[in-house]
Amino acid sequence: GAGVSQSPRYKVAKRGQDVALRCDPISGHVSLFWYQQALGQGPEFLTYFQNEAQLDKSGLPSDRFFAERPEGSVSTLKIQRTQQEDSAVYLCASSLGTSSGYTFGSGTRLTVV
Amino acid sequence: RKEVEQDPGPFNVPEGATVAFNCTYSNSASQSFFWYRQDCRKEPKLLMSVYSSGNEDGRFTAQLNRASQYISLLIRDSKLSDSATYLCVVNMVRGTYKYIFGTGTRLKVLA
Numbered sequence A: 001g002a003g004v005s006q007s008p009r010y011k012v013a014k015r016g017q018d019v020a021l022r023c024d025p026i027s028g029h030v031s032l033f034w035y036q037q038a039l040g041q042g043p044e045f046l047t048y049f050q051n052e053a054q055l056d057k058s059g060l061p062s063d064r065f066f067a068e069r070p071e072g073s074v075s076t077l078k079i080q081r082t083q084q085e086d087s088a089v090y091l092c093a094s095s096l097g098t099s100s101g102y103t104f105g106s107g108t109r110l111t112v113v
Numbered sequence B: 001r002k003e004v005e006q007d008p009g010p011f012n013v014p015e016g017a018t019v020a021f022n023c024t025y026s027n028s029a030s031q032s033f034f035w036y037r038q039d040c041r042k043e044p045k046l047l048m049s050v051y052s053s054g055n056e057d058g059r060f061t062a063q064l065n066r067a068s069q070y071i072s073l074l075i076r077d078s079k080l081s082d083s084a085t086y087l088c089v090v091n092m093v094r095g096t097y098k099y100i101f102g103t104g105t106r107l108k109v110l111a
Helices: none
Strands: A005-007 A010-013 A019-024 A031-037 A044-050 A053-056 A065-068 A075-079 A088-095 A108-112 B004-006 B011-014 B019-025 B032-038 B045-050 B055-057 B060-065 B070-075 B084-091 B099-101 B105-110
Touching (some): A019 A088, A019 A108, A031 A075, A044 A065, A044 A075, B011 B019, B019 B084, B045 B055, B045 B060, B070 B084
Parallel strands (some): A010 A108, B011 B105
Antiparallel strands (some): A005 A019, A031 A044, A044 A053, A065 A075, A088 A108, B004 B019, B019 B070, B084 B099, B084 B105
């Protein structure tokens, strides 16, 4: 597609519920990134894929967070047993190369109640 | 010390003013630098890369000072539409992928 597409745009989850956030990157972009942005803060790195390989997951805050990109295109970020502190905007970005700027999707705003 | 630091602002300036933001970074080996713009409740969008020699794009000028480990963004002739949060972005080592974002500087241009 023309841009990075994320779904859903908004998600309200009850505490303890599992959620799955989807990212469809720009066609041909091998690098895909997930960031978490809390209100009033800059985006915080979560994880990075190059094609289907997850090369860095050091930013994932706990083992409740899991990301995959099985065919090197669409990626899913899964959060198990959601907690209130997981409430944030989850941004996906893709890039042609490792040292070019990113193109971000519109994000998924997750609210855990 | 945070890896990337910015003054959160807000900077309130009248239309037509010139305004400058600085951003400091902690890792002297950092290689790539960018400014992103983020509008309220929108995703960040790349404004410009920052090159060692400095670069200009219309009313926007970006500078890099490696010795003091800071980058700057200068906006001339501010427009109401420039009101946004400006995010400083640094990647720490050439060829790596992990970009660190500052918390952003809020700019409000007033009529």
